[in-house]
Amino acid sequence: MSRIRSLFINLIIKIYKIINHFMSVKKSVIIFESNVGKSYTGNPKYIYEELVRQNLDKKYKCVWVFENPKDKNLKTVGTCKKIKRLRIRYFYYIMISQFWIFDSRHPRFIIKQKDTNYIQTWHGTPLKKLALDMDSLSMGGETDIENYKRLFKLNTQNWDFLISQNKYSSEIFRRAFDFRNRIIEIGYPRNDRLVMKYDTDQKNALKQKYGLPLEKKIILYAPTWRDNEFYSKMKYEMNLRINIDLFSEELGEEAVFIIKSHYLISKNILINNETNNSVLLLNSSSVDIQELFIVSDILITDYSSVMFDFSILGKPMIFYVYDYEFYRDQLRGLYFDIVDEVPGPIVFNDIDLIDQIKKIISSSSTYYIEYNEKYKSFVEKYNHADDGTAAIKIVELIEMLN
Numbered sequence: 001m002s003r004i005r006s007l008f009i010n011l012i013i014k015i016y017k018i019i020n021h022f023m024s025v026k027k028s029v030i031i032f033e034s035n036v037g038k039s040y041t042g043n044p045k046y047i048y049e050e051l052v053r054q055n056l057d058k059k060y061k062c063v064w065v066f067e068n069p070k071d072k073n074l075k076t077v078g079t080c081k082k083i084k085r086l087r088i089r090y091f092y093y094i095m096i097s098q099f100w101i102f103d104s105r106h107p108r109f110i111i112k113q114k115d116t117n118y119i120q121t122w123h124g125t126p127l128k129k130l131a132l133d134m135d136s137l138s139m140g141g142e143t144d145i146e147n148y149k150r151l152f153k154l155n156t157q158n159w160d161f162l163i164s165q166n167k168y169s170s171e172i173f174r175r176a177f178d179f180r181n182r183i184i185e186i187g188y189p190r191n192d193r194l195v196m197k198y199d200t201d202q203k204n205a206l207k208q209k210y211g212l213p214l215e216k217k218i219i220l221y222a223p224t225w226r227d228n229e230f231y232s233k234m235k236y237e238m239n240l241r242i243n244i245d246l247f248s249e250e251l252g253e254e255a256v257f258i259i260k261s262h263y264l265i266s267k268n269i270l271i272n273n274e275t276n277n278s279v280l281l282l283n284s285s286s287v288d289i290q291e292l293f294i295v296s297d298i299l300i301t302d303y304s305s306v307m308f309d310f311s312i313l314g315k316p317m318i319f320y321v322y323d324y325e326f327y328r329d330q331l332r333g334l335y336f337d338i339v340d341e342v343p344g345p346i347v348f349n350d351i352d353l354i355d356q357i358k359k360i361i362s363s364s365s366t367y368y369i370e371y372n373e374k375y376k377s378f379v380e381k382y383n384h385a386d387d388g389t390a391a392i393k394i395v396e397l398i399e400m401l402n
Contacts (some may be wrong), residue, residue: 005030009198010085011095012087012088012091013084013091013109014082014295016094016095016109016110017093017109017329018243019095020095020111020113021090021292021362023095023096023113024096024113024115025097025098025115025116026061026096026097026098026160027098027114028059028060028061028098028402029060029061029063029093029096029097029098030048030051030060030061030062030095030097030098030099030100030101030398031063031064031065031067031093031097031098031099031100031101032044032045032047032048032062032063032064032080032101032102033064033085033101033102033103033104034102034103034104035083035103035123035263036067036104036254036263037065037066037067037085038066038067038263039074039124039263039286039287040064040066040074040075040076040285040286040288041190041287041288041289041290042103042113042121042123042190043103043122043123043188043189043190044101044102044103044191045119045122045188045190045288046190046193046390046391047101047121047391047394047395048062048078048101049077049078049391050079050189050391050392050394050395051078051198051395051398052077052078054395056080056395057079057080058401060398060402061081062078062079062080062081063080063081063082063083063093063097063150064080064081064082064083065075065083065084065085065090065093066082066083066084066085066285067084067085068083068084069082069083069095069284071216071283071285073284073286074285075286076331078189078401086107092291093120095115095175097111098115098116098117098129098401098402099116099117099118099119099401100116100117100118100119100373101119102118102119102121102123103118104122104123105124105152105156105177106155106158108151108155110300111217112158117160117161117398117401118159118160118161119160119161119163119394119397119398120156120159120161120162120163121163121188121189122163122164122173124161124165124304124305124306124308124309125166125168125169125305125308125382126172126305126307126335127303127304127307127334127335127336127338128224128303128333128334128335129332129334129335130147130172130176130177131152131153131176131177131331132149132175132176132177132178133155133172133176133333133335134148134149134154134333136330137335138227138228138331139227139378141213148276148301149152149243150328151166152177153177154401156178156179156212158178158321159177159179159181160181161181161182161184161397162177162179162181162182162183162184162209162380163183163184163186163188163189163386163390163394164183164184164185164186164192164385164387165185165187165188165308165381165382165383166185166187166308166381166383166384166385167384167385168223168381168382168388169185170183170185170306174323177186180401181252183185184394184395184397185385185388186385186388186389186390186393187385187386188309188386188390189204189390189391189394190290191290191309191312191386191388191390192386192388192389192390192391192392193294194289194290194293194294194309194312194313194386195386195387195388196324196388197314198294200287203294203295204398206291206294206295207295210280210282210287210291210292210295211280211289212254212256212258212280212295216254216255216256216372217254217255217256217297217298217361218223218255218256218292218295218296218298219251219255219256219257219258219294219295219296219297219300219357220258220292220293220298220299220300221242221257221258221259221260221262221300221301221320222262222299222300222301222304223238223253223262223301223302223303223304223320224262224301224302224303224304224305224353225238225261225264225265226239226323226327226331227331227332229314235261236262236264236265237265237321238262238265240259240281241320241322241350242320242350243350244257244279244349246350246351247278247279247350247354248279250354250358251278251357251358251361253276254296254361255278255357255361256278256279257278257279257280258280258281258282258292258296259279259280259283260282260287260289260292261281261283262304265283266348268327290309291309291311293306294307294313296310296315297315297316298316298317298318298357298360298361299314299315299316299317299318300318300319300320300353300357301317301319301320302320302321302326302327303321303338303390307319307342308383311343311375311378311379311382311383312379312383312386314365314375315342316344316364316368316377317342317343317362318344318347318353318356318357319338319342319344319345319346320336320344320346320347320348320350321346321348322347322348322349322350324338324346324348330401341374341377341378342374342378343371343374343375343377344371345371346375362384
C-alpha cells in the first residue's frame with residue numbers, strides 16, 4: 001500500500017467512525033463479500049444467487065464488495081451493485097446494511113450497527129488449527145499470538161450467525177472462535193451445486209468455459225497457503241513443489257494439470273503456457289473452484305478444506321504433504337491425523353505423486369477398493385449436512401429477519 005493511499009484510507013476511517021454514530025440501518029440492504037473482496041465465489045456468492053433465483057434481488061438492494069469492481073472477469077448475475085473495498089461507498093453501505101454476509105473476518109476498525117444482522121458463512125471445515133486453538137503464530141510476519149487471539153475474539157463477537165458444514169466444525173467453531181451466538185449447521189451454500197448431477201454436456205460446457213480440453217483427464221491441484229511463505233507483511237506467495245516439466249513428460253498426453261492457489265496468495269508462480277500447455281494456473285477473480293471440482297477427475301491437496309467439499313462428489317483424492325511433520329508440529333498444527341483419516345494415498349514427494357496419478361488414471365477401481373471404507377466414513381462425518389438446500393435456508397433466515 002502506498003503512503004498516500006494509506007493516509008487517504010486512514011482519513012476515511014476516522015471520518016467513518018464519527019459519522020457512524022449518526023447513521024441508521026436501512027431495511028432490505030445486504031452487503032456481500034467473499035475472499036476479502038478478491039473474487040465472486042464461495043458461500044456468499046451462492047446465497048446471493050439463490051436470492052436472484054427467487055427474484056428477491058428486486059426486493060433487496062444487494063451490494064458486492066470487491067478489491068477491483070471494474071475487473072472484467074467479475075461476471076455477477078442479477079441486479080447487484082459493485083463497490084470498491086475500503087472506499088467511501090464501502091463505509092456507507094457497511095453503516096446502512098441490514099445484513100452483512102461475509103466469509104472471512106471483517107476489518108477490525110469496522111463497527112457493526114445494533115440493527116445489522118451479521119451472517120458469517122466462513123470458508124471451510126477446519127483441518128489446520130484456528131484462532132484460539134493455535135499454539136503459536138507465524139503468519140505473514142505477525143508473531144504475537146496473544147494479540148492475534150484477542151483481535152480474533154473481538155471480531156467474532158460481532159457475528160450473529162455462523163454457518164457450519166458439519167457437527168465436527170460446529171464443535172471446533174464454538175471453542176476456537178469463542179462463539180456464543182447461533183451456529184447454523186446446514187452444510188455450505190457453495191456445495192449445493194455439488195449435490196446435483198451433471199451430464200457430459202454440462203461438464204463439457206464448464207471445461208470450455210475454462211479453456212480445458214474435452215478429451216483429457218483433469219487433475220486439480222489446490223493446496224492451502226503457508227503461514228511462513230510471505231514476501232512482505234501479510235502478502236503470501238506460492239512455492240510449487242512439483243516438477244511440472246516431469247508431469248508434462250509423464251502425463252501430458254492424457255491429462256491436464258490445473259493449479260488453483262489459495263485466495264490469500266498474492267504472488268503466483270509463472271507458467272509459460274505456450275511451451276507447456278498441459279499445466280494451467282487458474283487464479284483470476286472469475287474462477288469458481290466448485291466448477292473446477294465438477295470437471296476434475298482427481299483432486300490433489302494437502303491441508304486445505306477443499307477435501308471436505310470435493311468428497312461430496314466421491315472422486316479420487318491424493319494428499320501431497322511434503323512438509324507434514326513441520327506443518328503439524330511447528331507451523332500450524334492439525335485437528336486430526338490425516339494418515340488415519342483421509343480417503344486417499346498420502347505422498348511426500350512429486351515422484352510418488354505422479355506415480356499415484358498414473359495408478360488412478362489406469363485403474364480407478366483399484367483406488368476405490370483400497371479407500372472405499374475410509375471414503376464412506378469421511379463423507380458420513382463431514383458431508384452429513386450437505387443436502388443441496390443450504391442457500392435456500394439462509395434466504396429463509398434473511399426473509400424471517402427482514
